[in-house]
Amino acid sequence: MSGALLGALSIEGVSLNPLEPPLGLKTYRDLNLMVDDTMLAREWRPGTQQPGPLQKTLTNGAWVFPLYDAGNQIKLTVSDRRTVWSCYSKDKGLTWSQPRFVAATTADDAVIKGLEFRRAKGRAFSLVLDSGAKSKAEIVFKENDLRRLATGEDLRRAPPGRLVIRSVPPDNKNENLLADSLCVGGDIAFPSASPPAGYKVAPDIGLIMHESMSGAVLHRAQSKAGTLYETRAVVTPKGDFLVMIPDGEHASGPREKSNRMLGYRSGDQGKTWAGPFPAFGDEEKHHTALPLVSRGSQRIHVFETQRGAPAQGVKGGKAFGFRTSDDDGRSWSQPELIQLGNGRHFSGTGVIQMTETTAGTWMAGFHHSRMLRGALENGQRRWSDIRQPESGSAYLLDELRVLGLDGSNVMALGRTCSGRLWEMRSTDDGRTWGEAQPTKLVHPDAPPMLFHLSDGRTLIALHHNRAVPRSVHEPIHSDWLKMPTPTAAQVAEGNKFRHVLQDWVGRAEIWLSLSRDNGATWDEPRLLFANALAETLPDANSNYQCSYVDLFTDKGRVHFIVPHRWRRVLHLSMAEAALTALPTRAQLAVFAKKTSVQAKPEPNFAAKISSQIEPTRRVVYKKVGDRELGLDIFEPEGLKRGDKRPCFVAIHGGGWTSGSPRSMYVFADHCARLGMVAISVQYRLYKAKTPITVFECVKDARAALRYVRSHAAELGIDPEKIIANGASAGGHLAAATAMFDGVDHADEDTKASCHPNALVLFSPVIDTSKEGYGNAKIGERWQELSPAHQARAGLPPTLLFHGDGDTTTPIKGANIFAEAMRRAGNRIEFVSPPGAIHTYMFKDAALHEQTKQKMDAFFAELGFVKAATP
Numbered sequence: 001m002s003g004a005l006l007g008a009l010s011i012e013g014v015s016l017n018p019l020e021p022p023l024g025l026k027t028y029r030d031l032n033l034m035v036d037d038t039m040l041a042r043e044w045r046p047g048t049q050q051p052g053p054l055q056k057t058l059t060n061g062a063w064v065f066p067l068y069d070a071g072n073q074i075k076l077t078v079s080d081r082r083t084v085w086s087c088y089s090k091d092k093g094l095t096w097s098q099p100r101f102v103a104a105t106t107a108d109d110a111v112i113k114g115l116e117f118r119r120a121k122g123r124a125f126s127l128v129l130d131s132g133a134k135s136k137a138e139i140v141f142k143e144n145d146l147r148r149l150a151t152g153e154d155l156r157r158a159p160p161g162r163l164v165i166r167s168v169p170p171d172n173k174n175e176n177l178l179a180d181s182l183c184v185g186g187d188i189a190f191p192s193a194s195p196p197a198g199y200k201v202a203p204d205i206g207l208i209m210h211e212s213m214s215g216a217v218l219h220r221a222q223s224k225a226g227t228l229y230e231t232r233a234v235v236t237p238k239g240d241f242l243v244m245i246p247d248g249e250h251a252s253g254p255r256e257k258s259n260r261m262l263g264y265r266s267g268d269q270g271k272t273w274a275g276p277f278p279a280f281g282d283e284e285k286h287h288t289a290l291p292l293v294s295r296g297s298q299r300i301h302v303f304e305t306q307r308g309a310p311a312q313g314v315k316g317g318k319a320f321g322f323r324t325s326d327d328d329g330r331s332w333s334q335p336e337l338i339q340l341g342n343g344r345h346f347s348g349t350g351v352i353q354m355t356e357t358t359a360g361t362w363m364a365g366f367h368h369s370r371m372l373r374g375a376l377e378n379g380q381r382r383w384s385d386i387r388q389p390e391s392g393s394a395y396l397l398d399e400l401r402v403l404g405l406d407g408s409n410v411m412a413l414g415r416t417c418s419g420r421l422w423e424m425r426s427t428d429d430g431r432t433w434g435e436a437q438p439t440k441l442v443h444p445d446a447p448p449m450l451f452h453l454s455d456g457r458t459l460i461a462l463h464h465n466r467a468v469p470r471s472v473h474e475p476i477h478s479d480w481l482k483m484p485t486p487t488a489a490q491v492a493e494g495n496k497f498r499h500v501l502q503d504w505v506g507r508a509e510i511w512l513s514l515s516r517d518n519g520a521t522w523d524e525p526r527l528l529f530a531n532a533l534a535e536t537l538p539d540a541n542s543n544y545q546c547s548y549v550d551l552f553t554d555k556g557r558v559h560f561i562v563p564h565r566w567r568r569v570l571h572l573s574m575a576e577a578a579l580t581a582l583p584t585r586a587q588l589a590v591f592a593k594k595t596s597v598q599a600k601p602e603p604n605f606a607a608k609i610s611s612q613i614e615p616t617r618r619v620v621y622k623k624v625g626d627r628e629l630g631l632d633i634f635e636p637e638g639l640k641r642g643d644k645r646p647c648f649v650a651i652h653g654g655g656w657t658s659g660s661p662r663s664m665y666v667f668a669d670h671c672a673r674l675g676m677v678a679i680s681v682q683y684r685l686y687k688a689k690t691p692i693t694v695f696e697c698v699k700d701a702r703a704a705l706r707y708v709r710s711h712a713a714e715l716g717i718d719p720e721k722i723i724a725n726g727a728s729a730g731g732h733l734a735a736a737t738a739m740f741d742g743v744d745h746a747d748e749d750t751k752a753s754c755h756p757n758a759l760v761l762f763s764p765v766i767d768t769s770k771e772g773y774g775n776a777k778i779g780e781r782w783q784e785l786s787p788a789h790q791a792r793a794g795l796p797p798t799l800l801f802h803g804d805g806d807t808t809t810p811i812k813g814a815n816i817f818a819e820a821m822r823r824a825g826n827r828i829e830f831v832s833p834p835g836a837i838h839t840y841m842f843k844d845a846a847l848h849e850q851t852k853q854k855m856d857a858f859f860a861e862l863g864f865v866k867a868a869t870p
Contacts, residue, residue: 020162023159071092114130228568236328324336369387401414403459417501656732735766794826
């Protein structure tokens with residue numbers, strides 16, 4: 001692939017840096033391609049790949065192809081000759097979903113000249129892009145992932161990541177190939193050859209892990225399918241380690257004899273292992289084995305979902321039961337099905353660990369918030385099926401991990417699509433349960449991993465610490481493609497309650513958090529380990545999988561059993577005392593700073609702050625054609641109906657051609673903390689040789705201010721205390737709201753004034769002559785849009801920040817503007833730190849704080865906020 005990476009890529013009005021793709025996307029630097037991270041991309045080599053036959057285009061103007069089920073279709077379109085979007089239809093093309101991002105070329109000389117679409121294995125598709133380079137690029141993605149690809153709004157909201165990698169040639173099948181660069185924590189990137197201090201890349205096991213950890217590959221998949229799934233372990237009554245691995249196809253598949261349960265045993269604390277051996281001597285349909293050794297007992301129970309013959313006559317063909325061993329797990333009884341008090345067998349798929357409460361009750365969690373409870377009454381187990389009522393939350397709890405605490409307290413941690421693990425609690429030994437509540441543990445749609453440490457009191461939660469929320473309009477169901485087209489209400493619900501669904505790359509990392517108060521509070525997450533292997537497997541799920549980890553403690557060490565990439569099982573261990581020595585995310589970022597993979601100067605620290613901030617809500621202030629323009633609103637604490645708060649309206653920069661409202665969140669959040677209503681504005685971006693000129697950008701900015709004033713009462717704003725703020729080109733647009741009267745939308749109601757009551761300008765485009773900035777973009781009418789040439793009496797009080805080291809928007813224009821304001825009798829305060837560069841307040845921590853202090857004092861002088869006490 002030829003061409004250098006673009007410095008910025010504009011997609012749907014969102015400015016994206018290919019070296020900082022939004023969280024949930026990744027950039028292949030060798031292919032000059034940005035794709036969703038559920039996809040795989042590689043060089044197209046027809047001789048080595050074997051996709052299905054080329055599909056034919058069904059309509060003109062867009063590429064429309066059939067999906068796998070009759071009547072379902074996918075439509076691909078290309079915007080700006082760089083970006084591929086997809087829509088899908090479930091009613092033969094009568095209605096189409098919202099467009100969702102597939103891929104974009106990132107080289108300065110690459111445009112999309114052609115597409116080829118084929119079916120691939122596993123209900124997947126192969127999309128080949130011809131961008132005029134010497135070789136084409138193939139993108140492989142699953143049909144099931146179409147619903148969770150990013151909309152334009154999802155891209156706008158996403159914080160920047162740094163998942164920038166090199167593709168693997170399609171003929172390279174080396175499953176031990178290390179990735180040349182790694183990214184953890186969303187945006188902590190480094191070469192695999194130079195991991196952060198305190199960590200090591202272990203090529204023999206394919207992980208980056210802390211130096212205090214040791215480990216080895218315990219088992220590699222042996223079946224023809226080459227896969228294995230949920231793996232569990234136990235310390236036997238005699239002190240051996242026993243690991244059980246379902247090797248083969250997943251038990252939910254159609255084959256009757258789909259896998260075997262294999263075992264490994266260690267009698268020396270994991271130093272050596274015997275195995276594999278048939279754990280139960282059969283080849284059946286095993287999901288997993290859930291071992292439990294009751295306190296003081298020499299018997300091992302292994303619970304599992306029985307499929308096939310043992311489950312005949314049971315609802316869904318899934319009967320939950322157990323086997324027992326009285327010889328330390330060397331031989332096992334025949335399975336016994338669990339019978340409930342009503343005489344029926346319990347039906348469900350159980351893959352999450354069992355627990356024993358203080359009272360000796362046995363419990364397990366299942367899908368859809370179900371629990372199985374076995375209380376010991378008069379020496380007999382009495383089993384009951386506990387079903388939680390609908391909580392009213394948009395997020396269903398799934399795959400519950402139940403854990404007995406002290407006394408009669410029990411907690412259940414559940415996976416959700418909200419981006420966090422949720423919890424429920426019981427104070428009566430699991431008989432009744434309280435409402436589900438979100439925890440602080442960041443986690444995608446993946447199983448909970450919760451355990452006790454050796455003291456029996458400290459909880460350790462393993463979680464992925466990454467979540468990519470998307471606007472998912474379809475039901476969270478495996479058969480969503482066979483269900484009716486979503487209603488308008490379902491679409492609105494999906495936009496309001498976004499879901500973290502099938503975030504496969506998110507499963508690549510394992511972080512730990514500790515709690516010493518039964519999960520009421522949790523320590524900051526610490527990185528334990530992450531996948532370090534390249535994308536040599538056929539789908540994203542397999543390449544990144546490190547989930548479903550099991551944990552046990554023994555003699556001062558913590559042991560982890562990891563089903564890695566669904567191809568092998570790892571045994572890792574470390575001293576229990578070393579857990580608290582692992583670095584937090586902030587510490588890890590410092591350690592990795594010197595080995596950053598990104599080829600650019602110091603990171604933009606303000607952008608990192610903004611990436612962690614979210615607005616209170618968003619409203620649409622203007623619809624131009626079919627394009628809705630929004631305001632991201634930050635409400636101050638305690639805002640109530642009837643309030644009249646000052647308002648800070650921020651407009652982002654980017655030369656009118658790029659940037660996003662998120663870049664201003666750091667200052668909007670600051671002003672909200674001062675008690676203001678703060679707003680960050682979205683506007684259409686200039687594009688040469690199109691109707692969207694700089695004049696259109698000005699119209700949008702003025703419309704935004706007019707909307708704020710005309711809706712002041714409902715927003716809780718004082719219409720006489722509105723501050724317009726902007727950076728660079730955004731500073732120009734902020735000034736435009738006060739100056740360029742008449743440059744308004746034709747349909748604009750100008751009864752409400754768009755003039756702000758104060759201006760705060762950061763390194764603004766202030767002179768659009770040939771000596772300033774933007775002259776070529778505006779053209780012959782530049783003077784109409786040049787604040788330095790349009791200053792007049794009656795303009796609002798202005799606080800101007802402009803460094804004398806600015807070579808983007810020369811300070812000469814700022815000096816001209818300041819002098820013109822003074823001559824016209826306007827109030828202006830000009831702050832110009834020596835040597836400060838363009839938009840320095842976003843790039844220098846000390847100057848950032850100085851800028852905020854100057855702003856606070858300016859607001860206090862205007863009477864908008866109270867002066868800070870010394």
